[in-house]
Every structure is written in C-alpha cells, then in structure tokens.
Amino acid sequence: MAKIDTLCVHAGYSPKKGEPRQLPIIQSTTFKYETSDQMGRLFDLEETGYFYTRLQNPTVDAVAAQICTLEGGVGAILTSSGQAANLFACLNIAGAGDHIVAANNIYGGTFNLLGVTLAKFGIEVSFIKADAPDSEIQAAIRPNTKLIFGETLSNPGVEVLDIARWAAVAHKNGLPLVIDNTFATPVLCRPFEWGADIVTHSTTKYIDGHGTSVGGAVVDSGNFPWEEYADKFPGLTTPDASYHGLTYTKKFGKAAFITKAVTHLMRDLGSTQSPQNAFYLHLGLQTLHLRMPRHSSSALQVARWLENCPDVAWVHYPGLESDPHHNLAIKYLPNGCSGVLCFGLKGGRAFDNRFLDALKLTTIETHVADCHTCVLHPASHTHRQLSDEQLRAAGIAPDLIRFSVGLEAPEDIIADLEQALKAAKA
Numbered sequence: 001m002a003k004i005d006t007l008c009v010h011a012g013y014s015p016k017k018g019e020p021r022q023l024p025i026i027q028s029t030t031f032k033y034e035t036s037d038q039m040g041r042l043f044d045l046e047e048t049g050y051f052y053t054r055l056q057n058p059t060v061d062a063v064a065a066q067i068c069t070l071e072g073g074v075g076a077i078l079t080s081s082g083q084a085a086n087l088f089a090c091l092n093i094a095g096a097g098d099h100i101v102a103a104n105n106i107y108g109g110t111f112n113l114l115g116v117t118l119a120k121f122g123i124e125v126s127f128i129k130a131d132a133p134d135s136e137i138q139a140a141i142r143p144n145t146k147l148i149f150g151e152t153l154s155n156p157g158v159e160v161l162d163i164a165r166w167a168a169v170a171h172k173n174g175l176p177l178v179i180d181n182t183f184a185t186p187v188l189c190r191p192f193e194w195g196a197d198i199v200t201h202s203t204t205k206y207i208d209g210h211g212t213s214v215g216g217a218v219v220d221s222g223n224f225p226w227e228e229y230a231d232k233f234p235g236l237t238t239p240d241a242s243y244h245g246l247t248y249t250k251k252f253g254k255a256a257f258i259t260k261a262v263t264h265l266m267r268d269l270g271s272t273q274s275p276q277n278a279f280y281l282h283l284g285l286q287t288l289h290l291r292m293p294r295h296s297s298s299a300l301q302v303a304r305w306l307e308n309c310p311d312v313a314w315v316h317y318p319g320l321e322s323d324p325h326h327n328l329a330i331k332y333l334p335n336g337c338s339g340v341l342c343f344g345l346k347g348g349r350a351f352d353n354r355f356l357d358a359l360k361l362t363t364i365e366t367h368v369a370d371c372h373t374c375v376l377h378p379a380s381h382t383h384r385q386l387s388d389e390q391l392r393a394a395g396i397a398p399d400l401i402r403f404s405v406g407l408e409a410p411e412d413i414i415a416d417l418e419q420a421l422k423a424a425k426a
C-alpha cells in the first residue's frame with residue numbers, strides 16, 4: 001500500500017478519463033432510477049447505490065472512504081459533527097439497560113454526551129482514570145457493558161492513552177474498544193494497529209485544519225468478532241425486522257457495524273455531513289501529512305520554551321521528556337504529539353486573564369487544532385459555571401490554559417507568549 005502521504009492526496013477519489021481532477025461536490029439530495037424494481041432493490045439492501053443524501057452521497061462517501069483508508073479500516077461514515085460520531089459509535093451497539101466504560105479524561109462534550117444525555121437514554125456510564133491499572137478497568141466492567149471508550153490524546157489534558165493495554169482488557173471481556181483519534185489523526189497514530197476496534201473523529205479539528213467546517217467520522221476496523229459474542233450484540237447478530245429480517249453480520253461480514261450505522265442510525269437520526277462540508281474536509285486531508293509534523297515540531301519548541309519560562313508553573317506536552325506520558329508518546333506517537341499543549345501560570349486567575357488579553361498573534365477561541373494558534377482558559381470560558389473543586393473533579397486544573405500551536409513560525413508564537421507575559425506583569 002502507498003505511504004500515508006500519498007494516501008492523504010489520493011485515497012478515496014480517483015477520477016477516470018475526462019472526469020474532474022478535484023473531488024466534485026454532488027449537491028443533490030436525491031438520485032434518479034429507471035424502474036420501480038431498481039429502486040425497490042436499494043431499499044432491500046440487495047443492491048448498493050445512492051437514493052437519498054441523508055443516507056449516502058458520492059462526495060461524502062469519497063471522503064469517508066479516504067479517512068477509512070488512512071485509518072486502515074473496512075468502512076467509514078461522515079457525520080455532522082464529532083459529537084454525532086461518538087453518539088453513533090455508542091448507540092450502534094448500546095441501548096437502554098446497557099452500560100459503557102469510559103476514560104474520565106475525555107473531551108468535556110463527550111463527557112456530557114455519555115454521562116448526561118446517554119443516561120437519559122437509559123445507558124449508564126462508568127468513568128475511570130485513563131491511567132487506572134487493568135484491575136480497575138476490569139472491575140468497572142459489568143455483564144451489560146457494551147463498549148469501552150477513550151481518546152488517543154485527551155482534550156484538553158493531552159494525556160496519551162495506553163491503547164494496547166485498554167484493548168487487551170476490552171477483548172478479554174468480549175468488548176470493542178472505541179477510540180476518539182481526533183487530536184492524533186491517522187497521520188500520527190492509527191489506533192487499529194494497537195487493537196482498537198472502532199475509531200471516531202471530530203474532523204472539525206486537524207482533518208479540516210482551517211476552521212471551516214464542523215464534522216465527524218466513524219471508522220470500523222472490521223476486526224471485532226461480533227458473532228463470537230452474539231448474545232451481547234443482538235442488533236448486529238439477529239434479524240432486523242426493518243430490513244425484511246436480514247442479519248448484519250451474515251449479510252455484511254466485516255462491515256456489519258458500519259453498515260448498521262448507516263442503515264439504522266443515519267436513516268433514523270439523520271446526522272449526516274453535507275457534500276459541501278465533505279469537500280472542505282477533502283481539501284484539508286490533502287495536506288494533513290504536511291501539517292501534522294509541523295504542528296508537532298512547533299508545539300514541542302513552544303513546550304520547551306514554556307518549560308524554561310520562570311512565569312510558568314507547569315507544562316503538559318507528551319513530546320517533552322519530563323512529561324508523565326512521554327513513554328506512551330514514544331510508543332504511540334513516534335512522529336509527533338500534535339499541536340495541542342496545556343500549561344499553568346504562577347500568577348493566579350487575574351494574571352491569567354491579563355495574559356490572555358495581551359496576546360496578539362494568538363486568538364482566544366473555543367476552537368482548537370487548526371492552522372491559527374489559539375488559546376482557551378476552560379475555567380474562565382467553557383467551564384466557567386464550575387467551581388475549582390468541580391473543575392478538578394472533571395480533570396481540569398483551575399489554572400489550565402489550553403494552547404493550540406498553529407502553522408505560524410514557532411519563533412513568532414513564542415515571541416507573542418513572551419510579550420503577553422511581560423504585559424501581564426506590568
């Protein structure tokens with residue numbers, strides 16, 4: 001297979017003679033058929049083909065196929081957001097009365113999705129420390145547990161998950177491991193190679209990379225043996241009445257999980273990505289292999305500078321030798337740890353805010369992981385309703401500043417930090 005750099009440019013779409021070189025935007029909700037029978041066969045899942053963009057669209061599918069190839073999976077779908085991707089990954093196999101085990105350092109939006117909204121659906125979630133020993137992960141698993149969930153690189157703490165270790169515990173219990181690979185992207189880490197079964201993305205971040213489009217993806221490795229644990233996953237292994245009694249694992253084999261995500265969840269919940277947004281994603285993907293190493297090397301340079309700066313209390317970046325997750329980074333992220341880092345300043349909350357206000361090149365925004373350097377102070381912004389104790393319980397230090405290193409010259413990013421710290425002290 002071609003190298004990842006080549007796949008970023010070419011996978012998913014290869015035009016034939018006279019066809020457009022760039023991926024066309026098929027801005028059509030629906031598709032024409034010649035006979036009633038042709039259309040009928042599509043609805044029986046007897047034939048593949050396009051009929052309605054809520055389920056499938058050629059532009060969206062090409063980009064899904066590209067992300068699938070980059071991750072090394074058997075099938076993928078694009079969703080309207082990263083939130084929808086994680087929702088789909090869970091609801092595809094878990095329902096009322098079921099249970100999920102998740103790492104507690106995951107993105108706040110996913111933490112709420114699992115802990116609050118899925119609870120309302122009757123799905124219980126146990127959150128445990130990402131660094132918890134195997135025995136603790138094991139102890140959290142119940143007879144009704146359906147999946148285990150974690151992030152390659154957690155947002156905002158940038159902790160590296162020991163994917164192979166979590167996968168081993170999951171598989172020992174007949175459970176799939178779902179990994180949100182948003183910050184790493186398949187350029188820096190391919191979780192399937194370490195035993196993950198399903199990968200999700202917020203493509204809003206590096207895959208888009210330019211802050212244009214909210215989106216997500218779910219990728220199926222095809223490796224999980226659903227039939228071996230048929231009792232646990234009846235939605236995949238028993239006849240589906242809404243498609244004339246077909247059984248996903250029998251009809252679609254390795255692609256059972258991802259096919260059901262389309263024919264059930266996308267059909268019923270409709271969180272699809274628009275062809276226009278998929279086109280923007282495709283543009284982003286074509287330079288992902290160039291951007292990720294640059295984000296990573298610049299972030300390491302910024303992290304080293306912060307580590308030596310007297311105003312800085314602490315820095316977390318797994319690329320730093322001093323970081324508690326450095327050994328895991330060597331294993332899982334040998335080519336770089338992305339552009340996201342976090343740090344705390346010594347001066348207190350008022351000083352933090354003076355520092356943020358004094359930044360010039362760096363913009364204050366809720367976004368992260370794009371070409372523009374940006375910063376967020378969760379305690380003052382996204383999590384401002386929480387007390388310091390509540391912040392710590394959510395795994396966020398009250399002084400945590402999330403810093404997303406963009407594609408500007410690293411010297412200019414450092415100069416901006418330097419002048420802002422100076423201004424905050426004045």
Ligand SMILES: *Cc1c(COP(=O)(O)O)cnc(C)c1O
Binds near residue numbers: 214
């Ligand atoms: C942003 C993010 C999400 C949510 O994605 P949206 O596209 O904003 O819905 C999920 N997981 C991680 C790790 C994220 O950073």
